[in-house]
Amino acid sequence: MRNDDDRILRRIQKKVRKTILEYGMLKTRDRVLVGVSGGPDSMALLHILIKMKSDLGITLAVAHLNHGLRGDESDRDADFVLQTTEKLGLECYLEKENIPEYRQRHGLSTEQAARRIRYAHFYRLAEIHGFNKIALGHHLDDNAEMVLMALFRGSGPLGLSGIPPVREGKIIRPLMGLTRSDIMAYLQDAGLDFVIDGSNADTTYLRNRVRHRLLPLLKEEYNPAVTGSLNRLSEISRSEEEWMNSLVAPLFQSCVVASEENRLTLAVSRLKGHHPAVQRRILRMALEQVKGDLKGIALHHVDAIMEVSRDVSGAKRLDLPGQVMVLAGRGRILISKEKQRLRNITTGQPRIPLLRYSYEIHIPGSLYVPETGMTLWFTETAVETPENICSAGQQTAFIDIKKIEGPLELRNFVPEDRFAPLGMRGTKTVDKFLKDLKITDRERFNIPVLLTRGKIIWVVGHQIDDAFRVTASTDRVLTARVQMSQSTPCLSLKNDY
Numbered sequence: 001m002r003n004d005d006d007r008i009l010r011r012i013q014k015k016v017r018k019t020i021l022e023y024g025m026l027k028t029r030d031r032v033l034v035g036v037s038g039g040p041d042s043m044a045l046l047h048i049l050i051k052m053k054s055d056l057g058i059t060l061a062v063a064h065l066n067h068g069l070r071g072d073e074s075d076r077d078a079d080f081v082l083q084t085t086e087k088l089g090l091e092c093y094l095e096k097e098n099i100p101e102y103r104q105r106h107g108l109s110t111e112q113a114a115r116r117i118r119y120a121h122f123y124r125l126a127e128i129h130g131f132n133k134i135a136l137g138h139h140l141d142d143n144a145e146m147v148l149m150a151l152f153r154g155s156g157p158l159g160l161s162g163i164p165p166v167r168e169g170k171i172i173r174p175l176m177g178l179t180r181s182d183i184m185a186y187l188q189d190a191g192l193d194f195v196i197d198g199s200n201a202d203t204t205y206l207r208n209r210v211r212h213r214l215l216p217l218l219k220e221e222y223n224p225a226v227t228g229s230l231n232r233l234s235e236i237s238r239s240e241e242e243w244m245n246s247l248v249a250p251l252f253q254s255c256v257v258a259s260e261e262n263r264l265t266l267a268v269s270r271l272k273g274h275h276p277a278v279q280r281r282i283l284r285m286a287l288e289q290v291k292g293d294l295k296g297i298a299l300h301h302v303d304a305i306m307e308v309s310r311d312v313s314g315a316k317r318l319d320l321p322g323q324v325m326v327l328a329g330r331g332r333i334l335i336s337k338e339k340q341r342l343r344n345i346t347t348g349q350p351r352i353p354l355l356r357y358s359y360e361i362h363i364p365g366s367l368y369v370p371e372t373g374m375t376l377w378f379t380e381t382a383v384e385t386p387e388n389i390c391s392a393g394q395q396t397a398f399i400d401i402k403k404i405e406g407p408l409e410l411r412n413f414v415p416e417d418r419f420a421p422l423g424m425r426g427t428k429t430v431d432k433f434l435k436d437l438k439i440t441d442r443e444r445f446n447i448p449v450l451l452t453r454g455k456i457i458w459v460v461g462h463q464i465d466d467a468f469r470v471t472a473s474t475d476r477v478l479t480a481r482v483q484m485s486q487s488t489p490c491l492s493l494k495n496d497y
Contacts, residue, residue: 012178012186016048019177020056023165026133026172028057033093033131035122036062036085038077038195041137043084044183045175047192049135050088061131065121066096067114070199077195084193093125111205126170138163138173141180144230145210152206156299157241162234179227248281255282262337264290268309269331279306287324290335296321309333361408361450363478369410369448374460376410377481397450397458399468399478406453410460413449419456420466430459437462450480 020026034049036042046062053060064081066074078094085092103113122134143162150159165176175183187194203209218226251274258265264286271279283302288294301320308316308328315329327334359367366377380401413430420427434444450458458464461482470477 008185008189012182013048013051015177015182016174017052019165020052020172020174023172023176025166025174026056026058029059030056030133031059031061031131032133032135032172033061033063033122033126033129034135035118035137036064036081037137037197038064038080038084039137039197039200040183040187040194041139041142041175041180043192043194044186045135045137046084046088047190048186049174061091061093061129063093063122063125063134064095065118066094067099067117068096069099069110069114070197073198077197080193080195093129095121097121111207123170132170134171136171136173137175139175139178139180139183140231141211141215141227143176143234144215144227145207147230147234148210148214149206154299157237157244160233161238161241162231164238245281245285248278248285251278252282252285256286257332259289262290264335266333266335267331268328268333271309271333276306286333286335287320290337291322291324292337293322305333357448358409358411361410363408367410374448375483376460378408379479381477381479382475394461394463395482397460397464397480398470399457399464399480400470400474401476401478402474403468404452404457404478405455408457409451410448411451413447413456413459417449417456419449419459421459421463422466422469424466430456433459433463 026032032049034042034046036046046060049058049060052058062081062085064078066078068074078096082092082094097117099110099114099117102117103110125131126134147160147162150162153159163173163176164171165173178186186192199205200208201212203212215226223229255266255270256264257267266282266286271282274282280299280302283305284294284297287297287302291297297320301318304318305326305328308318308326311328315327318326318328320326323338325336325338327336357369359369361367361376361378363378363380366375368375415429415431417430418427419430419433421433430449431444434447439447447462448460449456450460455467456465457468458480460480
């Protein structure tokens with residue numbers, strides 16, 4: 001039986017060595033910081049690298065971040081990692097962070113906050129202590145889960161590429177040739193201890209629902225080898241992503257008319273000469289060069305730049321995550337990374353919303369608008385008394401339902417939108433109306449409008465169009481109410497993986 005166990009251990013170590021060589025993860029004299037949570041994946045990674053340490057000629061140390069999210073259980077994990085590394089004779093860098101406080105301060109989900117702090121922790125320790133590689137325990141099942149979640153988000157080839165085996169030449173993932181079952185078999189046959197993170201069973205998290213519900217269902221009902229299929233999709237997407245970027249790189253350079261540190265200017269005429277898919281890649285390359293990475297940059301950011309570059313009515317400004325400002329006008333797109341917060345910068349160019357959304361309204365019914373944090377309710381009733389209408393406040397609109405000519409649409413307003421505010425002769429742009437109410441840019445661009453066949457009925461939460469007012473002849477009323485969530489999303493949605 002011992003021989004069988006040894007064969008399993010050698011087979012798995014051979015797979016890991018193959019992955020390391022295939023992606024050029026390690027070379028002699030590399031100093032490797034291993035991220036160890038104490039769970040099965042990181043414990044297997046640590047022990048496999050220890051077995052290979054002499055042959056590879058590398059130096060190892062361990063980093064553990066106590067997220068403090070699970071109270072005593074988190075402290076237990078930290079103690080386990082510390083005791084393990086002491087037995088192994090390895091240096092262990094152990095720190096504790098207040099994730100809930102960071103999450104609240106930066107408006108992130110718990111997962112996003114934990115991930116951001118964890119990577120910052122690894123990079124900082126590597127810089128301070130002179131490690132040139134950071135090894136993490138992601139594997140094939142993790143990658144399959146990530147690809148599925150990318151499909152849910154509607155990601156392009158980059159998202160479908162999944163988790164990169166090597167990132168920025170520094171983050172390495174030697175277990176990317178192993179499955180979760182491989183890892184558990186290795187731990188069992190090597191007689192290695194590990195701890196279980198109880199939050200991994202919490203299905204309020206999307207990743208855990210994918211892991212514990214969706215993938216088992218797909219394996220049972222559709223394809224027993226779905227994990228392998230998703231990983232092949234990931235590998236193909238990653239390879240084609242690299243190939244397409246190699247083709248686009250010279251086209252990107254041909255669009256650049258000026259480049260300096262933290263600033264880059266593109267010629268719109270040259271950009272427009274390419275297919276939209278190529279335009280998106282060129283803009284992503286420009287953003288990555290200026291910003292340093294693409295964290296927080298999503299498709300709607302890139303499409304917003306494309307949209308304003310086509311607008312010849314005047315200069316426009318977009319504020320993107322990471323203090324990246326885009327100015328478009330006069331046939332140029334200027335992308336810059338600013339040192340101060342963008343809301344403090346005045347350029348003279350109007351800012352426009354990045355989030356384009358449109359929803360069809362069903363009556364009666366309700367609608368939650370995630371882009372703004374608003375919830376709206378729509379009901380049809382008999383005519384209200386004048387007293388009820390006058391005392392309703394701005395969060396409720398009463399509309400003569402007979403004057404509605406077709407389906408109702410809710411969308412964010414655009415600069416050319418005009419309406420006739422209740423009781424006013426003539427029309428005014430929605431933007432000017434809101435400016436006159438002293439509503440700031442940041443708040444103004446989150447305000448939607450309700451329309452019927454392109455005609456504005458209601459600037460939500462503020463004023464209806466005079467043409468849709470309730471009159472003495474009104475017998476049926478559409479009552480629309482709006483409520484804001486306590487925390488309203490800002491325009492620059494941040495996506496973080």
